Amino acid sequence: MKTYWKVSLAALAVGSGIWIGAIYSNTASGAGTTPGTTDDPVVTKSYVDQQIQQALNGGSGGNTNPTNPTQPSQGADEVKNVALKPGKILIADAGTEFIVRSGNAVIYTEVSSGVADLTDGKDLLNGQAAPKNHLLSFPREGRGIQVKEGQTSNLIVMVRGGYTIK
Template sequence: MERKLRVITIISMLVVGAIAGSLLNTTADGASNLATPGTTNDPVVTKSYVDQQIQKALGNGSSSEPSNPSTPSQSGDEIKVVTLKPGKILIANAGAEFIVRSGKAVIYTQDSNGVADLTAGVDLLNGQVAPSNHLLSFPREGRGIKVKDGVNSNLVVMVRGGYTLQNQ
């Protein structure tokens, strides 16, 4: 008898739970607050619009001018392949990124801070070897790379962002 009472109690609890669950069926927290994509509450925008708004917010509609107008420069997301001859220094604009594809490169900087090697997760200081195929980030102007002293071959560097070429 006691066993029957226990089974009936368990079954009735499950039935009551199922009924209560169906009556109290609600969406997950926060899901009801989502707007339908493409409406005025959640508009769909293009990348170019977002980039334009970021440029307006930063207050610079165009990239900074290079220090020497006769040397090449670029900005944006375009990647350019640059060949650097011995005796030249490839100076990055703030925020530029370099990848040394071939040749022996060293870091060039006039201050005590260095260049971020994002691939290895280290900071490279003036005169240290810039490893091939590593993504190098230049947080400020005035830092760059050059051909290692004593090496006569050129460097081939992929560049994203602005840069200038200077003589050593």
């Protein structure tokens, strides 16, 4: 008789478990989302990687300079050597950094405030000489450097960030 109760109780427990599982499974699948629809899209790893890169780069797909579409801005971490011809002005985007490597450069600004010389810890104003091998930071657009008047050779500048040549 003891065995009969044990078997009956076990059958009742298994049957109850199956019945409860069926009810909860229908409730969970009744959420109405089907994988691959607009409510529950399926994405690829490359898409996720692209979205992460865009988020890390400030939320924009590609940094292009709207003032000069043929001259793309550089990525935030990319350093590029730029040769600046006499008579041209290298205008920095906000947050760009320059290091003058060869030639004589002067600061160009359209406003009264200047450019930060991070090496010496001072501001350089419009027309002042930009020292070689000093890290220059451009906090806002509309500021840059140009070849010193009278120099006939190119100015070589290391640039990290966006820029435009005028």
